[in-house]
Each structure stands twice: as C-alpha cells, then as structure tokens.
Amino acid sequence: MFNFRRFFLISVPYIWLLLLFLVPFGIVLKISLSDSALAIPPYSPTFDLSAGWAGFREMWAAFDFENFLWLVDDSLYIKAYLSSVWIALVSMILTLLVGYPIAYGMAKAPEEWRPTLMMLIILPFWTSFLIRVYAWIGILGSQGYLNQFLLWIGVIDEPLVLLNTSLAVYIGIVYTYLPFMVLPIYATLEKLDGDLLEAAEDLGCSRISAFWLITVPLSRPGVIAGCFLVFIPVVGEFVIPSLLGGSRTLMIGKVLWDEFFANRDWPLASAVAVILLLILIIPIVLFQRQQQRAQEAGQ
Amino acid sequence: MKPMKKSVLAALSALALATPALAEEVHVYNWSDYIDEELLVQFEQETGIKLIYDVYDSNEVLETKLLAGSTGFDVVVPSASFLARQIKAGVYQKLDKSKLPNLVNVWPEIAERVSVFDPGNAYSINYMWGTTGIGYNVKKVAEVLGDDAPVNSLALVFDPKNMEKLAECGVHFLDAPDEVIPAALRYLGEDPNSGDVDVIAKAQPVLEAVRPYVRKFHSSEYINALANGEICVAFGWSGDILQARDRAAEADAGIEIDYKIPKEGALMWFDQMAIPADAPNPDGALKFLNFILEPKVAAAASNYVYYANGNKASQQYLNEDVIGDPAIYPDEATIKNLYVKEAYDQKTQRFATRMWTAIKTGN
Structure with missing residues (x-):
C-alpha cells in the first residue's frame, strides 16, 4: 500500500532542494549559456513562455559554451579560483587552531557554565554581520584602536599597516566564521565518554598522549564538519575581502562582482558562478559521505 | 461621549x-x-x-x-x-x-x-x-616635492618620480577605470574619449608605473582620508575633494586641502x-x-x-x-579645455575592466 505519510515526509526536503537549489541553479545555468545584450534583462535569448515549444527550441539553438571557453582562455579566472581556494584553506586551518581550544575549554567547563558559554559564542550573531566587519576597520586602521593601544604601551613607534592587507582579511574571516567551527567540535567533545580517558590513564597513558590518542580521533567528525562549514562559504566570500582587503587581494567573489556590475555581462558572471559551484560540490559531496559514515557508525 | x-x-x-x-x-x-x-x-x-x-x-x-x-x-x-x-x-x-x-x-x-x-x-x-582632478594636502605635498610641486598637472599623479615621493604620505586613486584611463591617455596626448582598444592599451604602462605608489583604489574613502591627513593626494571627483577641504577646515587640525583641475584638461562629467x-x-x-x-x-x-x-x-x-x-x-578657458568621455561598448568595456584588474592586482 502506498504510504502517504512517508511520501509526504520524504518529499518536504526534496521540494526544498528543488525550489531553493535546483531551480535557481537552472536559471543561472541558462543565463550562462546565453549572450549578453544591451536590453532589459541584459542577455539574450530570454525565455518566452508565450512562444511555446517553438520559442523554447529557438532559445535552445542560441545556447553555446562561449562563456566557459572564455574562462579557460584568460588566466585571471583560474588564478582567482585558486587564490580563493587557498585563502579558504588557510582561513580554515587558522579557524581550527583558534576554535578547537575554545570548544575543548567549553566541553571541559563545569556543566552549569556550558549554556552561558554557548550563549557567548552565539551572541555576536545578534548584531549585523556587516556592522561587525565594519568594526574591524575601526580596530585595524592606522588611527585605529589596536595601533593606538600598541603605540601607548610603547611596542611600536609608528602605526602598523594592518588594514587593506591579507592579514586583515584572515582576521575578519576567522572572527566571522569561528562559531561555525566551535559549535560542531563542541558537540562531539561534549558527548565524549570520559571513562575512556580515565581508562587510558589507568593503563599508563599520560594526559597529553591520551588527548592525542583518544580525544582528537573521537572529535574528528566535529572537526571535519567545522572545516567544511568554514571552507565552503569562505571560497565565495566577497564582503570581508572587499572591506578589509587591499586592491591586490584576488578572490573569485570580487571577479564575479566585476563581471556582473562593471562589465554588466550577466552570462559570463553566471558561468563564473556555475564553475564556482562545481568546485564547491566536491567538498560538499565529501562532507555528505563523511556525515553518512558518522551516522552509520553511531547506529 | x-x-x-x-x-x-x-x-x-x-x-x-x-x-x-x-x-x-x-x-x-x-x-x-x-x-x-x-x-x-x-x-x-x-x-x-x-x-x-x-x-x-x-x-x-x-x-x-x-x-x-x-x-x-x-x-x-x-x-x-x-x-x-x-x-x-x-x-x-x-x-x-x-x-x-x-x-x-x-x-x-x-x-x-x-x-x-x-x-x-x-x-x-x-x-x-563636475570634474575629475587632483585633491592634495597643501603643506605635505610642498614638504615632499618642494614649493614648485606640479599640483596643477597630471604629472603629479602619473609621473613615477613624483609618485615615488608622494607614496610616503599616501595616494588614493578612484576605483573607476572609466575615469582614470581617459586621464592617463590625456597625459600621453592621446584622445581620452577613444574607444579603440589599441589606444586604451597605451594607458596601461603609465598606470602600472605608478601602481606601486598608490595605497588604495577606492571611490569614496579618500574624502575622509584627505580630511584627516591619512593621505596627501587623491585623484578624485571635484565635489568630494571640496567636501574634504571643508571637513578639514572644520576640524581645524592644521590640514589644508585644495583641488586643482589639471592644466592638461580634466574629464567633465x-x-x-x-x-x-x-x-x-x-x-x-x-x-x-x-x-x-x-x-x-x-x-x-x-x-x-x-x-x-x-x-x-x-x-x-x-x-x-x-x-x-x-x-x-x-572660467571659460578652463571649461573649453575639459573633455567628455562617452560610454565604452561591451567589448571595449570588457577590455578596460580587464586591464584595470591587471593594473590593480598584477594579474
């Protein structure tokens, strides 16, 4: 017998996927195969429902891969993709280095403190992300708080150039994405069975080697989840590098902005976005697999 | 009731x-x-x-x-x-x-x-x-380049010899290829309104030569940066620089900003x-x-x-x-010397944007 309840429950996530991912992606893919034009909207062919099947075939015939060839032709795009992936990797490692100790500290804290600590991690989300990035401009500028403080305590004689550098971009990214790293790691560390550590120590393991032999491997699912949650959005990051970075910071988000706004070439901008998505699908699929394995292991 | x-x-x-x-x-x-x-x-x-x-x-x-x-x-x-x-x-x-x-x-x-x-x-x-020209900190530019600094000439921002010294006190350029490329062409004696990619390409070496000395390409930050003395020269829009002049005067911190239309002529927008x-x-x-x-x-x-x-x-x-x-x-004579620039067509725009990215990022 056909199970309506089951069908309904399963269909909800698929409808979600269809409406919020596949349909927009189809539109972007369609534009990426079109040519730019001086019109509203600025590309052709446009999808004309009233022309029916003939109109659709005409549109299909006008499609080509010219924009994708262009992306291969000019080394700018490949460099921008690579540079974005590199920045995302470095940011991910930095965020992990900062986030793991925080998560570890939270998990080791007395149980009655944990909700408060959790709250402190989530609290910054209550303020606009944009305002928090702007605040870093005030901190890192040549007349900013950090420089004033360093001058005051006498560590430096001249203001450091911090703003508009790669360092500022990394600071901004690590700060913004830290909760995405801390929360999944904390979730795994909190569930960690303390008896295992005790057993290790009883068997003559030092606390440090017990940490490396037991805590770290068991927290791996959280670490991997945190790394993906940071890496994937940072690759396409646009706001942080454009506010905190200098003109030399090359990222694919900025290239996409230029194609869309400065060149008003929506088809090429869409092609950049499609390739970006393909680059990101690889880690997303790996993430999915890892999650599945973790779930199976948990059962 | x-x-x-x-x-x-x-x-x-x-x-x-x-x-x-x-x-x-x-x-x-x-x-x-x-x-x-x-x-x-x-x-x-x-x-x-x-x-x-x-x-x-x-x-x-x-x-x-x-x-x-x-x-x-x-x-x-x-x-x-x-x-x-x-x-x-x-x-x-x-x-x-x-x-x-x-x-x-x-x-x-x-x-x-x-x-x-x-x-x-x-x-x-x-x-x-308005016009697109040169805003500068009167005292600092005189300190760096002497009293006969060419503040009324595009040479101030396009001659690497001047820019090398000005880099010490900070230079901002507009982040607008449509404004900066025509000025560089005018400096070379080429037609600033040219839509020919071969002519536009001539601006690239001029801009690349001064690129190392430009602290930032941005189209609005220079107002504050000039006014509070963070930079000493900006290639920017007339009214914005005059706003910086007024803010500096109001702050009364001894910073004097002035705006000059270059003698070679300026873009009129x-x-x-x-x-x-x-x-x-x-x-x-x-x-x-x-x-x-x-x-x-x-x-x-x-x-x-x-x-x-x-x-x-x-x-x-x-x-x-x-x-x-x-x-x-x-005055009349200066207005006569101003030039206008028409929009690039799609292909030329792509070329200009690409060249601009190359100049800014070195890629």
Missing part, C-alpha cells in the same frame, strides 16, 4: 483627511550625500506628494537594478555616459517637456555638452556636473535626472524634475553639495564661495 472616544474619533478623522494627501508618492533614487534634505521637505510641502528617497553610491549598482527592470523608481540620477547606453537599452521614457516649464532656466552650454549622451536632451535634465520607462508615477516624477529646475532649488542644492549645476538662472542665488570658486565654476 467619553473623552477617550473623542480622541480616537479625532485621530481617525485626521487619518482620513491625511490619507488622500499622501496617496501620491514619488520614489527618487539618487547618489548618497547629494542633496540638501530640506529641499525634500519643501517638495512635499509644495506639492503634497509623498517623497520616498533612497540612495546608492555607484553607477554600476544603479545600472544593474535598471537592467533587471521593475525598480519602482520614478526618478534616477545616472552619470551621462551610463545614461547614454541605458537609453539604447530602452530603460527610460522621453520627457514630456510641456510639463517642465522650468526648462527655460537651463544653461545652454551644459545642455549642449550633454546632448552627446542624450541627443536633444530628450530623456534627461542635468542635476549636477554630468549627473542626469531621468525617468525609467516603467516608473509607477511619471507625472509625479515630472513634478519633481520641474521642482529641481527652479533656480532657487538648484542653487540651494549646489550650495550644499559644492557641485556646479546645469541651471543658468540659479547662479544669482549661489553663495559666493560656490560661484566664486574656480574649482566648482571654472
């Missing part, structure tokens, strides 16, 4: 009276910091039309919205070179000039120059115009008010345009933003520090 009910009734009747007056709305989309806000109140009081005013800070953002369509805006203010290609894309509707009696006040010379972009001035009226083809209230938009064309209104706007307007009749109402300032209202 209880007193409370009375007040509710009064509020309701007030609402009923107020509603028809507020039913008509005009949506205006203008550049940020680009009008005296008292004028907006004055417009509402004079016409009874509710004005909904929103701002943007780049032509590209405006253009993208317009090309996507159905913006809901009744009046927008693109720069003339952008306006020209937007007209070709069918973004605007022709102005019904019978509803703009104040057109008699326009400055014919400005209208004529704008007609390169908008033939016959059929689609737009001039709001403000125009911000034009136009009505999108799909404007919800074109009649209200025309009323707003006619209001802006009133001499006293145009003068008040210029007195506030320090840009020249295209309204000849407004000049008698301008403050002396506006009409008398050659940086805002240059």
Whole structure:
C-alpha cells in the first residue's frame, strides 16, 4: 500500500532542494549559456513562455559554451579560483587552531557554565554581520584602536599597516566564521565518554598522549564538519575581502562582482558562478559521505 | 461621549483627511550625500506628494537594478555616459517637456555638452556636473616635492618620480577605470574619449608605473582620508575633494586641502535626472524634475553639495564661495579645455575592466 505519510515526509526536503537549489541553479545555468545584450534583462535569448515549444527550441539553438571557453582562455579566472581556494584553506586551518581550544575549554567547563558559554559564542550573531566587519576597520586602521593601544604601551613607534592587507582579511574571516567551527567540535567533545580517558590513564597513558590518542580521533567528525562549514562559504566570500582587503587581494567573489556590475555581462558572471559551484560540490559531496559514515557508525 | 472616544474619533478623522494627501508618492533614487534634505521637505510641502528617497553610491549598482527592470523608481540620477547606453537599452521614457516649464532656466552650454549622451536632451535634465582632478594636502605635498610641486598637472599623479615621493604620505586613486584611463591617455596626448582598444592599451604602462605608489583604489574613502591627513593626494571627483577641504577646515587640525583641475584638461562629467520607462508615477516624477529646475532649488542644492549645476538662472542665488570658486565654476578657458568621455561598448568595456584588474592586482 502506498504510504502517504512517508511520501509526504520524504518529499518536504526534496521540494526544498528543488525550489531553493535546483531551480535557481537552472536559471543561472541558462543565463550562462546565453549572450549578453544591451536590453532589459541584459542577455539574450530570454525565455518566452508565450512562444511555446517553438520559442523554447529557438532559445535552445542560441545556447553555446562561449562563456566557459572564455574562462579557460584568460588566466585571471583560474588564478582567482585558486587564490580563493587557498585563502579558504588557510582561513580554515587558522579557524581550527583558534576554535578547537575554545570548544575543548567549553566541553571541559563545569556543566552549569556550558549554556552561558554557548550563549557567548552565539551572541555576536545578534548584531549585523556587516556592522561587525565594519568594526574591524575601526580596530585595524592606522588611527585605529589596536595601533593606538600598541603605540601607548610603547611596542611600536609608528602605526602598523594592518588594514587593506591579507592579514586583515584572515582576521575578519576567522572572527566571522569561528562559531561555525566551535559549535560542531563542541558537540562531539561534549558527548565524549570520559571513562575512556580515565581508562587510558589507568593503563599508563599520560594526559597529553591520551588527548592525542583518544580525544582528537573521537572529535574528528566535529572537526571535519567545522572545516567544511568554514571552507565552503569562505571560497565565495566577497564582503570581508572587499572591506578589509587591499586592491591586490584576488578572490573569485570580487571577479564575479566585476563581471556582473562593471562589465554588466550577466552570462559570463553566471558561468563564473556555475564553475564556482562545481568546485564547491566536491567538498560538499565529501562532507555528505563523511556525515553518512558518522551516522552509520553511531547506529 | 467619553473623552477617550473623542480622541480616537479625532485621530481617525485626521487619518482620513491625511490619507488622500499622501496617496501620491514619488520614489527618487539618487547618489548618497547629494542633496540638501530640506529641499525634500519643501517638495512635499509644495506639492503634497509623498517623497520616498533612497540612495546608492555607484553607477554600476544603479545600472544593474535598471537592467533587471521593475525598480519602482520614478526618478534616477545616472552619470551621462551610463545614461547614454541605458537609453539604447530602452530603460527610460522621453520627457514630456510641456510639463517642465522650468526648462527655460537651463544653461545652454551644459545642455549642449550633454546632448552627446542624450541627443536633444530628450530623456534627461542635468542635476549636477563636475570634474575629475587632483585633491592634495597643501603643506605635505610642498614638504615632499618642494614649493614648485606640479599640483596643477597630471604629472603629479602619473609621473613615477613624483609618485615615488608622494607614496610616503599616501595616494588614493578612484576605483573607476572609466575615469582614470581617459586621464592617463590625456597625459600621453592621446584622445581620452577613444574607444579603440589599441589606444586604451597605451594607458596601461603609465598606470602600472605608478601602481606601486598608490595605497588604495577606492571611490569614496579618500574624502575622509584627505580630511584627516591619512593621505596627501587623491585623484578624485571635484565635489568630494571640496567636501574634504571643508571637513578639514572644520576640524581645524592644521590640514589644508585644495583641488586643482589639471592644466592638461580634466574629464567633465554630468549627473542626469531621468525617468525609467516603467516608473509607477511619471507625472509625479515630472513634478519633481520641474521642482529641481527652479533656480532657487538648484542653487540651494549646489550650495550644499559644492557641485556646479546645469541651471543658468540659479547662479544669482549661489553663495559666493560656490560661484566664486574656480574649482566648482571654472572660467571659460578652463571649461573649453575639459573633455567628455562617452560610454565604452561591451567589448571595449570588457577590455578596460580587464586591464584595470591587471593594473590593480598584477594579474
């Protein structure tokens, strides 16, 4: 017998996927195969429902891969993709280095403190992300708080150039994405069975080697989840590098902005976005697999 | 009747009276910091039309919205070179000039120059115009380059020998290839309005030679950076630099900023008010345009933003520090030496943007 309840429950996530991912992606893919034009909207062919099947075939015939060839032709795009992936990797490692100790500290804290600590991690989300990035401009500028403080305590004689550098971009990214790293790691560390550590120590393991032999491997699912949650959005990051970075910071988000706004070439901008998505699908699929394995292991 | 009910009734009747007056709305989309806000109140009081005013800070953002369509805006203010290609894309509707009696006040010379972009001035009226030139910190530049520093020449920003020294005190350039490339071409003696990619390419070595000495390419940060002494030279828009001059003077920290139109000539740009083809209230938009064309209104706007307007009749109402300032209202000879730049076509635009990225990022 056909199970309506089951069908309904399963269909909800698929409808979600269809409406919020596949349909927009189809539109972007369609534009990426079109040519730019001086019109509203600025590309052709446009999808004309009233022309029916003939109109659709005409549109299909006008499609080509010219924009994708262009992306291969000019080394700018490949460099921008690579540079974005590199920045995302470095940011991910930095965020992990900062986030793991925080998560570890939270998990080791007395149980009655944990909700408060959790709250402190989530609290910054209550303020606009944009305002928090702007605040870093005030901190890192040549007349900013950090420089004033360093001058005051006498560590430096001249203001450091911090703003508009790669360092500022990394600071901004690590700060913004830290909760995405801390929360999944904390979730795994909190569930960690303390008896295992005790057993290790009883068997003559030092606390440090017990940490490396037991805590770290068991927290791996959280670490991997945190790394993906940071890496994937940072690759396409646009706001942080454009506010905190200098003109030399090359990222694919900025290239996409230029194609869309400065060149008003929506088809090429869409092609950049499609390739970006393909680059990101690889880690997303790996993430999915890892999650599945973790779930199976948990059962 | 209880007193409370009375007040509710009064509020309701007030609402009923107020509603028809507020039913008509005009949506205006203008550049940020680009009008005296008292004028907006004055417009509402004079016409009874509710004005909904929103701002943007780049032509590209405006253009993208317009090309996507159905913006809901009744009046927008693109720069003339952008306006020209937007007209070709069918973004605007022709102005019904019978509803703009104040057109008699326009400055014919400005209208004529704008007609390169908008033939016959059929689609737009001039709001403000200005130049792209050199803003500098008088004391610091003299310290670095001596008293005979070429502040009135493009050599100040395009000669690496000058720029190497100026890098110490900081230089900003506009992040706008459409403004900087023509200036570099003018410096070389080439046609700044050229749409030929071979000519445009000649600007690249000039800009690459000074690139290491430019601290930032940005189109608005230089106002504050000049005013508080973080940089000593900016290649930017006249009115913005004059705002920096005023802020520096107000702060009274011993920083003196000045603006010069380079002797080689400068780009003359125009911000034009136009009505999108799909404007919800074109009649209200025309009323707003006619209001802006009133001499006293145009003068008040210029007195506030320090840009020249295209309204000849407004000049008698301008403050002396506006009409008398050659940086805002240059003399005849200087105006003759100014050049205009038309919009690049799609291919040339792509070439210019790509070249600009190469200059900025080294890729």
